[in-house]
Amino acid sequence: MSVLIIEDNRDLVQVLAEVLNENGFSVESAHTGEEGLEKALLSRFDCIILDIVLPGINGFQVVEEYRKEDGSSPVLILSARDSVEDKVEGFNRGADDYMVKPFDSRELIVRVRSLIRRAADKQSPLLACGRLTLDPVTRECRVDGTFVNLRRREFDILETMLRHANQVFTRERLVASVWKKEYDGRSNVVDVHVKYLRDKLRAHGFDTAIETIRGVGYKIRCSEE
Amino acid sequence: MSVLIIEDNRDLVQVLAEVLNENGFSVESAHTGEEGLEKALLSRFDCIILDIVLPGINGFQVVEEYRKEDGSSPVLILSARDSVEDKVEGFNRGADDYMVKPFDSRELIVRVRSLIRRAADKQSPLLACGRLTLDPVTRECRVDGTFVNLRRREFDILETMLRHANQVFTRERLVASVWKKEYDGRSNVVDVHVKYLRDKLRAHGFDTAIETIRGVGYKIRCSEE
DNA sequence: AGCAAATTTCAGCTGGATTTCAGAAAAAGA
DNA sequence: TCTTTTTCTGAAATCCAGCTGAAATTTGCT
Numbered sequence: 001m002s003v004l005i006i007e008d009n010r011d012l013v014q015v016l017a018e019v020l021n022e023n024g025f026s027v028e029s030a031h032t033g034e035e036g037l038e039k040a041l042l043s044r045f046d047c048i049i050l051d052i053v054l055p056g057i058n059g060f061q062v063v064e065e066y067r068k069e070d071g072s073s074p075v076l077i078l079s080a081r082d083s084v085e086d087k088v089e090g091f092n093r094g095a096d097d098y099m100v101k102p103f104d105s106r107e108l109i110v111r112v113r114s115l116i117r118r119a120a121d122k123q124s125p126l127l128a129c130g131r132l133t134l135d136p137v138t139r140e141c142r143v144d145g146t147f148v149n150l151r152r153r154e155f156d157i158l159e160t161m162l163r164h165a166n167q168v169f170t171r172e173r174l175v176a177s178v179w180k181k182e183y184d185g186r187s188n189v190v191d192v193h194v195k196y197l198r199d200k201l202r203a204h205g206f207d208t209a210i211e212t213i214r215g216v217g218y219k220i221r222c223s224e225e
Numbered sequence: 226m227s228v229l230i231i232e233d234n235r236d237l238v239q240v241l242a243e244v245l246n247e248n249g250f251s252v253e254s255a256h257t258g259e260e261g262l263e264k265a266l267l268s269r270f271d272c273i274i275l276d277i278v279l280p281g282i283n284g285f286q287v288v289e290e291y292r293k294e295d296g297s298s299p300v301l302i303l304s305a306r307d308s309v310e311d312k313v314e315g316f317n318r319g320a321d322d323y324m325v326k327p328f329d330s331r332e333l334i335v336r337v338r339s340l341i342r343r344a345a346d347k348q349s350p351l352l353a354c355g356r357l358t359l360d361p362v363t364r365e366c367r368v369d370g371t372f373v374n375l376r377r378r379e380f381d382i383l384e385t386m387l388r389h390a391n392q393v394f395t396r397e398r399l400v401a402s403v404w405k406k407e408y409d410g411r412s413n414v415v416d417v418h419v420k421y422l423r424d425k426l427r428a429h430g431f432d433t434a435i436e437t438i439r440g441v442g443y444k445i446r447c448s449e450e
Numbered sequence: 451a452g453c454a455a456a457t458t459t460c461a462g463c464t465g466g467a468t469t470t471c472a473g474a475a476a477a478a479g480a
Numbered sequence: 481t482c483t484t485t486t487t488c489t490g491a492a493a494t495c496c497a498g499c500t501g502a503a504a505t506t507t508g509c510t
Contacts, residue, residue: 074343084329091335096343097322104309110316118299118321118343151456166363189458191498213364214467214497215377376467413487414469420488439477439486 001116002044005029006036006062007051007078016049019105025112033057040066045073046116050095052079052086060093067094070177074115078103127162129222132206134162143204153178154197157190158220161210165222168213194218226341227269230254231261231287232276232303241274244330250337258282265291270298271341275320277304277311285318292319299340303328352387354447357431359387368429378403379422382415383445386435390447393438419443 003025007013010031017027028045030036033054040048040062048066052059063075074096079086082100090098097111127134133142136159141148150158156178161169171190175183198210212218228250232238235256242252253270255261258279265273265287273291277284288300299321304311307325315323322336352359358367361384366373375383381403386394396415400408423435436446 084332087332088335091339096339107309107312110313114316114321153457166365168362168364187459188498192458192500195499212498213377216364219363378468412469413471416487417469417489437487 001025001046003027003112004036004040004045004048004073006031006033006040006048006054006059008032008054009051016108019109020112023109031055033059033062037062037065040071040073041069046119047112048073048075049112050075050077052077052081052090060089063090063095064093072119074119076111076115078108127159129162129165129209129220130206132162132201132209134159143201143206146204148200148204150197150200153189153193154200157193158197161218161220165220168217168219170217174217190218226271227251227253228337229261229265229270229273229298231256231258231265231273231279231284233257233279234276241333244334245337248334256280258284258287262287262290265296265298266294271345272337273298273300274337275300275302277302277306277315285314288315288320289318297344299344301336301340303333352384354387354390354434354445355431357387357426357434359384368426368431371429373425373429375422375425378414378418379425382418383422386443386445387447390445393442393444395442399442415443 001024003020005013005016005027007016007029008031013029013031017029020027025046028039030039033056036048036050036054037057050059050062054062057065059077059079063077066075075094076097076099077090077095078099078101079090080101087098096115099108099111125135125137127136131144133145134140134155139155141150141155141158157174160174160177161167172183174190175181179189194210194212201207201209208221210218210220226249228245230238230241230245230252232241232254233256238254238256242254245252250271253264255264258281261273261275261279262282275284275287279287282290284302284304288302291300300319301322301324302315302320303324303326304315305326312323321340324333324336350361352361356369358370359365359380364380366375366380366383382399385399385402386392397408399415400406404414419435419437426432426434434445434447435443437443
């Protein structure tokens, strides 16, 4: 269980880290909004603890941007400000819980656990779609258990589509999530990699999974019909 | 969005119900632990608000039993007891949030919303009209649950009309919203696609939905008799 | 640097999607 | 009923989004 602490007060980070470590969490920390946002988006944490008052962009902006970029980990705001307005704003920007400093460490732990428990319900570590299976951690892709060797782009495309199976992905959205840049509009990189992906999957007898929605984008079909 | 309130103080239930109603929730209530548990298990609520001190079995037992019976809706405990021990116990029994009375109604609302947002994360909002159903995220159209394959223009027309059911759409407005350009005036593209749409829907036994308003445009009729 | 693998660009091609068009049908008014 | 206006419809014409093979470029390694 990994936790990211975004908090500029290093003493507090120290205390938090100790408490969390004692309870079996591994902790990473960031001391500015930008740094925190970057770390949060770079690798997945089971929970993010976030201060509001930060140098640079503040905590509210961090959650908001994080959600915009499709970050899905639960976010707990830890703030000295206890006004209802602040709480409301926090939740509205996309936070999942709000605790006021000073806080009781036992309560913090159970709240963090609760958030993780909820989030874990929905997210199995293994992505799957029928006979296809994708492990984001080891980056292995299998059909019927036999390994399919995918290149980086192929894997990333498949992963993002599998994370939201049945949803239609525009090329813009895919480029944003896989390449982390703006979509050119004239380029057909996405098309090409989708073709490669299809070829490889077809070689393993897994057709028809990736549908093209003409004029819109692609989607991976999982389930009925 | 439906909420179940389990709380023995009827005045408080009244207040809660009002606040929630104002914010677009439908509310049901139970006044004992047993009754609440039964209701919670009988039909699905988007969120459950639970008091600790109840006649009969108490709130802690309610969550615990509810979880044991595989109830999955988020549970927010609302209690006058503010000790950390109580909070810890609440979370450990399976609650997802804990608020102390007296509470601020705005905070309650955002917390409930946040819980529901997390829980309902995956399923996308559906546009519907009787037996017809349209999912803008997966771009799937169904009649009575069976899939109807629509082309881009057909889907987009149906989507924009469904977003404002019972409103009349001029060809100008449809072209603007679907084609994102000016309406030619001499062209009958809209008419043609509306025909295709009708054909496909009729093939699935869904007639009469799209009406033509002579001299003006089209509208989709979606009344609840 | 030198090489191989991965990624991206490019241009031609194809077939389904879209649009146009003209005549038939329907509605409205006299 | 006849006329005019508007909509519907079938078929044909056009278009354009996406597929593909190959070449060009970049990346990563030794």
